[in-house]
Amino acid sequence: MSQPYLFLAIAIVSEVIATSFMKASLGFTRVVPSVVTVLMYGTSFYFLSQALSAIPTGIAYAIWSGVGIVLISLVGWAVFKQSLDAPALIGMGLICLGVVVINTFSKSSVH
Numbered sequence: 207m208s209q210p211y212l213f214l215a216i217a218i219v220s221e222v223i224a225t226s227f228m229k230a231s232l233g234f235t236r237v238v239p240s241v242v243t244v245l246m247y248g249t250s251f252y253f254l255s256q257a258l259s260a261i262p263t264g265i266a267y268a269i270w271s272g273v274g275i276v277l278i279s280l281v282g283w284a285v286f287k288q289s290l291d292a293p294a295l296i297g298m299g300l301i302c303l304g305v306v307v308i309n310t311f312s313k314s315s316v317h
Contacts, residue, residue, distance in 0.1 A: 210260035213253045218270055220250035222277045229286060265314055272301045 207215070224246030231239035257266050276298045282288040290298075308314075 208260075210257045214257040214261060214266055214269060217250045217253035217257060218273050218277065220246045220253065221270070221274050222281060224250060225274075225278050226281050226285065229282075262314055265308060265312065268308060269305055272305045276301055 224243050227239040227242040227246065228234075230236065231243055234240045234243075254266065254270060261269075279290060279294065279298060283290050
């Protein structure tokens with residue numbers, strides 16, 4: 207994995223952690239989850255900015271948001287016991303397929 211894509215992966219994981227803790231912060235009424243939320247979003251945006259030095263913005267954002275949607279949905283299901291119905295799972299599958307298509311076939315993703 208090249209360094210820009212490693213930075214993008216760190217940005218994605220940090221954003222998923224931040225969003226999970228935002229849910230746990232109960233509207234920023236709990237201190238520790240609120241602090242973790244802010245720190246992880248800061249980490250996410252820092253590493254996203256580093257990834258953008260080599261990955262085109264549209265490609266990086268498509269991957270960041272697409273993978274983030276799938277991961278946070280899985281965290282919601284596993285941790286917060288939120289349900290995922292068939293249309294949600296199909297949609298997430300299509301998002302994953304889109305990320306694969308971008309990385310496999312798009313000349314735009316080459317840096």
